[in-house]
Amino acid sequence: MKHDEAEMAGMHGQLSRTGVILVVAGVMLGMLLASLDQTIVGTAMPRVIAELHGMQHYAWVFTAYMLASTVMVPIYGKLSDLYGRRPFFLIGMVLFLVGSALSGTSQNILQLIVYRAIQGLGAGAMMPIAQAIIGDIFPPAERGRLQGILMSVFGLSSIIGPLLGGWITDNWGWRWCFYVNMPVGVLALVTAGFALPRMPFRHYHKVDYTGAGLLIAAAVPMLLAFSWGGTQYAWSSAPVIALLVFSALMWAAFAFVEQRAAEPIITPSLFKNRVFSASVAATFLAGVGMFGSIMYLPLYVQGVLGQSATNSGAVLTPMMLSFMVASALGGWIMTRTGRYKWLAVGAFAIASFGMFLLSRMDGHANAWMVVRNMVITGLGIGVTMSLFTIVVQNAFPFGQLGQVTGSLQFFRSIGGTIGVALLGAAMTSRFKSELTTRLPSGMAHALPPSAQSLLGNPQALVSPEATSALRAHLTALGPQGVALANLFLGAVRTSLAAAVSDVFALGTGLLVLGLIATFFLPEIPLRRGERRAPGEVAAPGAMMAEMATDVAEAGVLMAGGGGGGRPDEDEEA
DSSP states (O other): OHHHHHHHHTHHHHOOHHHHHHHHHHHHHHHHHHHHHHHHHHHHHHHHHHHHTOGGGHHHHHHHHHHHHHHHHHHHHHHHHHHOHHHHHHHHHHHHHHHHHHHHTOSSHHHHHHHHHHHHHHHHHHHHHHHHHHHHHSOHHHHHHHHHHHHHHHHHHHHHHHHHHHHHHHHTOTTHHHHTHHHHHHHHHHHHHHHSOOOSOOOOOOOOHHHHHHHHHHHHHHHHHHHHBTTTBOTTSHHHHHHHHHHHHHHHHHHHHHTTOSSOSSOGGGGGSHHHHHHHHHHHHHHHHHHHHHHHHHHHHHHTSOOOOSOHHHHTHHHHHHHHHHHHHHHHHHHHHSOOHHHHHHHHHHHHHHHHHHHTOOTTOOHHHHHHHHHHHHHHHHHHHHHHHHHHHHTSOGGGHHHHHHHHHHHHHHHHHHHHHHHHHHHHHHHHHHHHHHSOTTGGGGSOHHHHTTTTOHHHHTSHHHHHHHHHHHHTTOHHHHHHHHHHHHHHHHHHHHHHHHHHHHHHHHHHHHHHHHHTOOOOOOOSSOOOOTTOOOOOHHHHHHHHHHHHHHHHHHHTSOOOOOOOGGGOO
């Protein structure tokens, strides 16, 4: 393993200042490619479904992508430790571009699902390897600004993606929502292929194929169960229970095999490291808070405040802007101070407070209150997104950088999936209970059959199409129908406010648990240099700090945001 660490650390010496800037530019383009795709495609999906006639398989367009990308993250991370970042980062981009091109040619919904899965296989390589590449180039104390800027790419894409997707769909057609990836992807591929150095040595490794197979067999049914539970199937249904039981068995088998594997995909001993275990717990819970708020805030704005929220990106813009600012600011603070524990504690405290404020909103909240609470929540969660990546990378040597980075991203994604499912189940249960209590006896029978089938689905019930159809149906009954329409829609509004309030209350509790986890996070000062093999000469620290500043400034220009200032010379090791 010392040879591997020497190879990875050798990236410092291989790259000139221009080379470092090109590497980071390629990494940022790759991450922008993956994050923009999700937001652009989401806006185009209603038009896609209308043309391909696949409403019954609508969810699978997203599920196939999510499953493929999530389960491959730790596998790519481990393989990049064994054989280098470059080949797998490039393979990921190629797979993503192939999936994009094929998706644009889809003639039916099943083809689109398969092609989206190919995209997901590629996307699973981009995020963990991108973060590991930054870890290869810069020592932990200098990564903060870069990681913060990289994570702000996701906030930027969530703002411009839906607007761009809508414009492309209206003017060029939905197929161009996939084709538009090609020029950006080719630029990212050429830049990364030119800039990323090759590993100077080759060693034979024993790939843990059994562990990889068991990881997929454990994660896929678990993610499916939490995606389907409460939507396609009841939580107590045979398919959901069977998936969860099978997943539990596979997780047990995976843990057994990994303890005996020569080079496991996720090394069990990682969890004995308090930095890693506390970071995984905190990241998992932060994922629940982030995805929970992103999923249900647009529903609150549309269903309770009555504002048009068909473009969810516009609704979430204040949160995403605060997310970007906090991510960059948190990274800058880490770079300046070399410390992270109390930054993590403060971030979770702010996020918990923001989520608590969201939980206190009722049907009388105004737009200013919603924006204020979103901004506070985004400021807290934004810091955590890049912080824990740097923290775990700081606690492990080069030879495990890809593995720990990929594992952290994997558990964050799992937390988001499970969190959205559990919070959604709580919301639906409370909504149905509240609506039953508030509606006069027998009123449900006056609704059209299409509306009766939506009484347990608030997301569909409060859509503009559904509310317009309901109002038109009831007002057609005469003066009494107008009163019934107002009564019913008022009951929906107050019931939804109570249900979403429950979601944010649960989210507050989970973020408080994350806050508690950060108190168990050991404080290890961020290193200004890397662990190297005996006798290896490190690149001059002052030069690395200067290169970090140059790249950070270039990243600010690409991200379109503001970054931190240059640290004082006496703070640069």
